[in-house]
Amino acid sequence: MTDAEYVNIWMRPERATYGPTPVYSRAKITEAAVRIADAEGLEAATMRRIAAEIGAGVMSLYRYVPSRENLVELMADQVMGEIDVTDMPSGDWRADLTRYADGLRTMWMRHPWIATVQRSLPSFGPNQLLLVERLMGVLDAFVPIDENLDLVALLNSYAEGTVREEISTAREVQRSGLSESEWMARNYPYIDRLVKSGEYPIFTKIVMEARQPHLSREAQFRHGLQRVLDCIADALPSTAESPTSAH
Amino acid sequence: MTDAEYVNIWMRPERATYGPTPVYSRAKITEAAVRIADAEGLEAATMRRIAAEIGAGVMSLYRYVPSRENLVELMADQVMGEIDVTDMPSGDWRADLTRYADGLRTMWMRHPWIATVQRSLPSFGPNQLLLVERLMGVLDAFVPIDENLDLVALLNSYAEGTVREEISTAREVQRSGLSESEWMARNYPYIDRLVKSGEYPIFTKIVMEARQPHLSREAQFRHGLQRVLDCIADALPSTAESPTSAH
DNA sequence: CCTCCACTGGGTACCTTGTACGCGGTCTCG
DNA sequence: CGAGACCGCGTACAAGGTACCCAGTGGAGG
DSSP states (O other): OOGGGOOSGGGSOSSOSSSSOOSSOHHHHHHHHHHHHHHHOGGGOOHHHHHHHHTOOGGGGGGTOSOHHHHHHHHHHHHHTTSOOTTOOOSOHHHHHHHHHHHHHHHHHHOGGGGGOOOOGGGOOHHHHHHHHHHHHHHHTTSOHHHHHHHHHHHHHHHHHHHHHHHHHHHHHHHHTSOHHHHHHHHHHHHHHHHHHTSOHHHHHHHHHOOHHHHOHHHHHHHHHHHHHHHHHHHSOGGGOOTTOOO | OOGGGOOSGGGSOSSOSSSSOOSSOHHHHHHHHHHHHHHHOGGGOOHHHHHHHHTOOGGGGGGTOSOHHHHHHHHHHHHHTTSOOTTOOOSOHHHHHHHHHHHHHHHHHHOGGGGGOOOOGGGOOHHHHHHHHHHHHHHHTTSOHHHHHHHHHHHHHHHHHHHHHHHHHHHHHHHHTSOHHHHHHHHHHHHHHHHHHSSOHHHHHHHHHOOHHHHOHHHHHHHHHHHHHHHHHHHSOGGGOOTTOOO
């Protein structure tokens, strides 16, 4: 089997059968890459930088990973494993889904670069697959698989979409190298021009009235999440009553 | 005012007051870039490629755009303008939001690279701002601004999240250079291994039973959208009755 | 135990990409 | 009718991904 015939990284064995004992490993490389990406952004995690981080030669990395793109896939799968979905389904679907959503948000905040990584089901790694198993297992007993896919997509979209928004602003602030208040001051002329133009009344309303979001993004997230869960509840049969249901 | 002091591209004037008449324009450059990105992906839209596309020298582009990053922002704003939100609010919020969601999906399918572009409110361009105005204008009369932000985020997240999933698979297929059936055949070994392992019963269920999604992604999207709209309806006061409401 | 060779780490080199800089020409303003 | 700001764009350079090559290593077969 030639290199080109491997379907994806998950099909490619990490180690050969014999030869010298490797000094590094996919895990070590991936961890280093994640560390750099967390601190300085995904674009800072270059092959040279990663190699330097673990004290390896640049080209040595290619003994473990076929390409940087594939390494990013490994990174994505690794951080997916940080979302705690043990003991799901627990019998309380609302609690399970809440725990999942919270875990996802926390993980994304820790690894904001994940927002820029495209993932698709057929190339999911073990951690992502396990996540899908546990998560969809929560509702599996109550609804057919297609409906389940639908509901999970709703929950996931809400969580990811909300966090994505949160992140992209934070990213812009960080990239400017300024403090948040300095950044806002810097942006003031643009906002002011839009407001003064009178063409964007709703935008103006957001700027003027909606101050709360900044104080507690997490509470905001929880609040929206309740709405989504209520929405899901409506789609479940009555046999799915959840102990924590607020109804 | 030095270059570095401009807040973002939208604050930077395209043309100076005098000097030779420019041959190109931001609009021309942006259109060319979008054309290339649509056909070959965002990474194919390099400065050299764009310059070649419009018959310009590479460095000429920098007379119109400060950097490639900013050009991507221009591209994003431009395609946002393709979503038709004229005459909103029309008085029928359900119809308005449906039209918006459909428009968003159609646009994303036409410009799949948009999924990889990070956007944040403070750097929105005119088209994005207008979109926000019209979209949030739909519910503005019924709920306070914070609630409106919340509901719009829900709708937007659902639409974007669903389409994102659709796109990332399509992208993988395209990137492989194979036809869809060839691609599935190529992926079969991996899927098969997962199924055979017995560790992923739900994943197996998805593979075996959930065949419908492939037949009509659009119908799937519409179906999920109805659920989201129902969810939004629950959050609105009774004065917001919509003529097209299915209740 | 020796030989063989698939493997290892990693240096060098090349290609692609974004973009700083400078030059010669042009157009508006004073 | 200068002057100076702006135009198109060729040249050049700094990253960054990675192909290729080489010397060394250690398990398998004799």
